[in-house]
Amino acid sequence: MKKIPALIALAFMALGSANCERDDLCSESTPTTPRLFMEFHNIDVTADLKPVTLDMREINSDDTLRVTAQSKVYVPLKTDADTVTWIFTINPESSDPNLIRTDTIIFNYTRNNVYVSRACGYKTVFTLNGNGGPAPGYQRTPLPPLAWMRTIIVDDYNIEFETDAHIRVLW
Amino acid sequence: MRISGFYGSLLFVLCFLTASAQKTEQKEADKPTDSVTIKERRYGLRIGVDLYRLTRGLYDKDYKGLELVADYRISPSYYIAAEIGNENKTDDKDRIDYTTKGSYIKAGFDYNTYQNWLNMENIINVGARYGFSTFSQTRNSYKIYNPNPYFGEEQIVPSGDKFDGLTAGWIELVAGLKAEVLHNIFVGFSVRINYLISQTEPQNFANLYIPGFNRTYEGKFGAGFNYTVSYFIPLYKTKKPIEKEGKK
Numbered sequence: 001m002k003k004i005p006a007l008i009a010l011a012f013m014a015l016g017s018a019n020c021e022r023d024d025l026c027s028e029s030t031p032t033t034p035r036l037f038m039e040f041h042n043i044d045v046t047a048d049l050k051p052v053t054l055d056m057r058e059i060n061s062d063d064t065l066r067v068t069a070q071s072k073v074y075v076p077l078k079t080d081a082d083t084v085t086w087i088f089t090i091n092p093e094s095s096d097p098n099l100i101r102t103d104t105i106i107f108n109y110t111r112n113n114v115y116v117s118r119a120c121g122y123k124t125v126f127t128l129n130g131n132g133g134p135a136p137g138y139q140r141t142p143l144p145p146l147a148w149m150r151t152i153i154v155d156d157y158n159i160e161f162e163t164d165a166h167i168r169v170l171w
Numbered sequence: 172m173r174i175s176g177f178y179g180s181l182l183f184v185l186c187f188l189t190a191s192a193q194k195t196e197q198k199e200a201d202k203p204t205d206s207v208t209i210k211e212r213r214y215g216l217r218i219g220v221d222l223y224r225l226t227r228g229l230y231d232k233d234y235k236g237l238e239l240v241a242d243y244r245i246s247p248s249y250y251i252a253a254e255i256g257n258e259n260k261t262d263d264k265d266r267i268d269y270t271t272k273g274s275y276i277k278a279g280f281d282y283n284t285y286q287n288w289l290n291m292e293n294i295i296n297v298g299a300r301y302g303f304s305t306f307s308q309t310r311n312s313y314k315i316y317n318p319n320p321y322f323g324e325e326q327i328v329p330s331g332d333k334f335d336g337l338t339a340g341w342i343e344l345v346a347g348l349k350a351e352v353l354h355n356i357f358v359g360f361s362v363r364i365n366y367l368i369s370q371t372e373p374q375n376f377a378n379l380y381i382p383g384f385n386r387t388y389e390g391k392f393g394a395g396f397n398y399t400v401s402y403f404i405p406l407y408k409t410k411k412p413i414e415k416e417g418k419k
Contacts, residue, residue, distance in 0.1 A: 079322075
């Protein structure tokens with residue numbers, strides 16, 4: 001009989017220390033604020049991926065992201081504005097100036113802040129404009145044939161996860 | 172942090188128990204051995220207050236709380252036990268700054284596992300409670316988690332949305348001690364493991380703290396403790412000789 005309190009005390013201590021483990025770190029596997037996932041395809045064989053080397057920079061930022069020979073490009077959207085303008089420069093290191101070409105795309109969207117967990121807080125998910133509405137989800141300059149991105153196809157207006165491409169670019 | 176407070180208080184109460192046990196042993200030795208010993212059991216209501224919740228407001232500006240405790244002895248080893256309380260807690264340390272306000276009641280029983288010397292009334296108990304809380308939660312502000320920050324500083328979104336009419340129900344397993352430190356005055360300590368049974372959750376938010384249950388975790392378990400001082404109001408007593416009883 002006298003062992004019971006001791007056993008319970010032990011159980012409590014074990015559970016107590018288990019409860020002390022940090023659960024305030026947001027796990028990398030938890031889906032949080034997504035980026036816009038652009039997938040680059042071959043304009044001649046549209047089923048094929050076509051890797052691209054480009055520099056990308058938000059129009060008001062000095063921070064350039066370099067993408068080297070990738071067919072999947074992830075574009076950060078602003079969580080505090082409904083529009084963001086990205087400048088994509090292809091072949092930035094080329095010695096032939098004719099191969100260095102720049103397309104500018106304005107992404108327009110609406111935002112929604114969604115509860116994730118105590119550790120992660122909230123995430124912002126986005127919906128590109130233009131899904132059945134008049135406002136386009138993107139505007140681009142220059143237009144083809146001057147643009148290096150020949151065709152842009154929106155596959156998914158809801159930007160919630162980064163698993164499947166939201167936009168396909170044929171070039 | 173909080174856990175060290177646990178064990179510190181536990182030791183403190185254990186000291187009381189040991190100290191008062193020694194006192195009795197001395198008294199025992201003074202008595203002639205052939206006298207008939209009478210075991211007296213007092214029945215009554217014990218009411219008290221949780222000193223931890225009461226004093227926490229003095230050093231933690233984000234917390235105000237009060238918990239009253241009571242138990243009533245219904246048999247030699249069993250007590251009906253209850254706690255009633257109110258808490259107001261703000262947490263701004265994590266990614267969400269929120270305030271929880273509400274009241275709770277817990278009711279159940281305690282079972283005393285401790286064999287007392289003679290007329291002592293110390294308690295080492297295990298028990299269970301059902302807890303129920305009604306509360307509101309205000310989301311003061313929150314942060315947007317962005318694993319790929321490009322646009323600089325993390326965004327803090329002011330909110331201020333209040334979610335009223337929230338409820339939660341849970342089961343508690345209790346282990347505790349109560350030691351009589353002065354006549355009819357008890358000092359006690361208890362630890363609790365909580366298991367959440369039901370809750371109404373705010374839309375696009377969660378119950379991060381539940382009055383009486385304390386902080387919630389990703390699962391259904393929680394933990395708590397209290398540190399009480401209480402007063403025993405004797406109502407009636409039973410007496411019986413114990414020459415045989417002590418040897419069984």
